Amino acid sequence: MQYPNLDASEIFANREGQRSAMHSRYLNEQLVRVLKTIGYDVGFQRGEGQYLFDREGARYLDLLSGFGVFAIGRNHPVLRQTLKSVLDSDFPNLVQLDVSTLAGVLAERLLEHVPYLDKVFFANSGAECVEAAIKFARGATGRPGIIHCEHSFHGLTYGGLSLTGDPNFRTGFEPLLPGCSAIPFNDLEALEKALSTRKIAAFIVEPIQGKGVNMPSDEFLPGAAALCKRYGTLFVADEIQTGLGRTGRFLAVEHWNVEPDMVLLSKALSGGHVPVGAVLTRKSVFEKIFNRMDRAVVHGSTFGKNDLAMAAGIATLEVLKAEKLVEAAAKRGAELRLALNSLVPGYEMLKEVRGKGLMIGVEFGPPQSLRLKASWAMLETANKGLFCQLITVPLFKDHKILTQVAGHASHTVKLLPPLTITEDDCKWIAGSFDQVIADSHKVPGAIWSLGKTLVDNAVRKSA
Template identity: 70%
Template sequence: MTPENLALLLAERDADRYSLHARYLNEQMVRVLQTIGFDREYRRGQGQYLYDRADDRYLDLLSGFGVFALGRNHPTVRDTLKAVLDSDLPNLVQLDVSTLAGILAERLLKYTPYLDKVFFANSGAESVEAALKFARGATGRDGLVYCGHAFHGLSYGALSVNGDGIFRNGFGSLLPGCTEVPFNDLAALEQALASRTQAAFIVEPIQGKGVVVPDDNYLRDALALCRKYGTIFIADEIQTGLGRTGRFLACEHWGVEPDMVLLSKSLSGGHVPVGAVLTRKAIFDKVFDRMDRAVVHGSTFSKNDLAMAAGLATLNVIENEKLVENAARMGTRLIKAFEGMAERYELVKEVRGKGLMIGLEFGAPRSLKLKASWNLLETANSGLFCQLIVIPLLKEHHILTQVAGHASHTIKLLPPLIINDEDCAWIERSFDAVIADAHRVPGAVWSLGKTLVENAMRARAARA
């Protein structure tokens, strides 16, 4: 297929995107998008912005669940990938080693001088799978400890340490030996580790589902407990890493040096999937301990030249454009603005986050009129209120955002790290306007709520 034919094909079939997905892919996802009015038919993306069929501009605070930290179609990444394609490199020889993979590993380890080795994978979930496997191989133990409400991926090993039943239920037996403990609960963690049968404790430094920030001593003391009981400490920085929280790694906020660090999402540059497990040499050498075990774990496409080049280009952009510093600066501004809203609006319960990973949690109001409407929504479907915020944000203010998890009362902001003061002003006035509308009963927001309740009740009746 030529570039011209591809452009023609896209032009001819773009109007069929939802019917194609409904017939051949995930029909339920199409129904969700159409029900909440998110079927916008975006035509192009540039930086932090999306553009629809009418060329209207939207500010993307979802960034592909964190993939587009550099924004969409960053010219440095795009030009680097074109250069790789034009170079006719001997890609994936397999019985050879990749120069680009070696360089990317070297670059990543400069950010974590306490770690020594890198294993590359194709995704975040695959990185989790490798880390769990390495931990068991290195310790000779089977046990794995994870936190409630955690999210580490949806493949079977990752699913076994996933703290949300909505993803786990209905898929049969998962990995044996997995123990859930509450996030931020050191006593529960020590109780789980005390048997000295646990290979690893895997934790998100800031939990993505709900943007839950740990107590100041939690990660540091958790690491000390892992050291005490011989358990490997795995930091899942797949969403929090690469500058998202205003530090290169979120663990840096608390001075923690994990035994393994997992990266993915942003490392792709938004183009080529890639994941990485950064680990200590002692762990790596116990897995790859003899020449006949040199291929005891691997992944066919993991060190492909396009992925490695995308990772290198991403690191260059992060450094050259000072995106870690920008995330810290823009995040401080937005969090302060949201904290002001929490003081003015009774529906805003709490603001959490670091850098450009921000959670805005809503809670039951005090006033009687609002409380009655809130309770109606909660009875129909827990967490439904947040849709009264995200839907008008998109429809009226052209801001794309998301609820932070199933049945959650938290809206999560995960914008590209390139956003500027103008974008922050757009975010602040839009959220302020929508939240203010939500405090007017009756009003347009609560009329929308009535419609959502009716839809939820019809869906519940259909399932019954």
């Protein structure tokens, strides 16, 4: 049989110039409009480690890393070779009425890092892991309630969205899953009040909140774990973004010596190529769900244990270990936070730098001087949080650094680079932030001209 040319490299090269037109017609036109408005439509052609290269060959430092997916960097040779070895094999993938060897290996290696847990359930994404955690918690406890924190993000499927605190994601999709309610982050009194009803199956929490890079107090996570144990509620750590070394420990909860009943992993476990998620849980929970032979498949995911995903996870764990990337995240993160914190006294709109490892939030706030107050107020009136675009856009256009605002209406810029960044990369980041922040304090100036453009766009959008 004759097939057309299916070489992906050639397909990419032949159609690359039409990417925006194709997305506008067949996919998300609004995203294309956003990218063009802020000047991000540079047509990335290649990724290597922590760097991206556009259609002109310019090199960018990626501090977004696919929302944390590329912890080991883009196109890691070990990962690629491992995936090629699967494609070159004749493995009996997804037989379904069989069990997967590679899934067994990956589960074994994950639990070596989290020895107080016993069982693993594999899914395709972080959101699927959240859905599984909700089902497992309700099934294991017989209780309906799920508690999460305000400003949380746990995914955009209906279960995950029901535990996501940002109204920007929720609006228009209600009613959501019943039995889900929020408490303030870092509020143990509110948590105990909710748990004391003894109707709560699980408390699901990000150890460090991704939307805002909000840090727990030293007492919050240990206190929450103790309260959950007292009231018979399962403590679930959503480590989908913070896990696998991101914060300088394999799991972020290790910073506070907490041992959850369930741990949710995804993003970095994929190596950036094959979607994968994992729910690590106690045997006592798992066996209440899969408790009889006729319930052996009471919950599952068709592609969850596919060989490519399992191999990607195995390779990712090996790269993290061999290259000591967890330790590197701790070291580079400390260096970078120190360098950025040294800028705080010099700039009245730079308020705080916080985080752990290579999950860092750079927060801005209202100025004191009259000249800057007027400009800040103009932006805030048009669209709360718009000031951070005056930081991220010049970082991208002038300094070739890709980063993001840490959430809707947020005043925090989030840094989430690959764990492979170097000392020189940290100097690149600190120097670029220094220059852009300095420019943001000059009124009038080029950055505030950009601000006026953004305000005009915001006004047109709301009209």
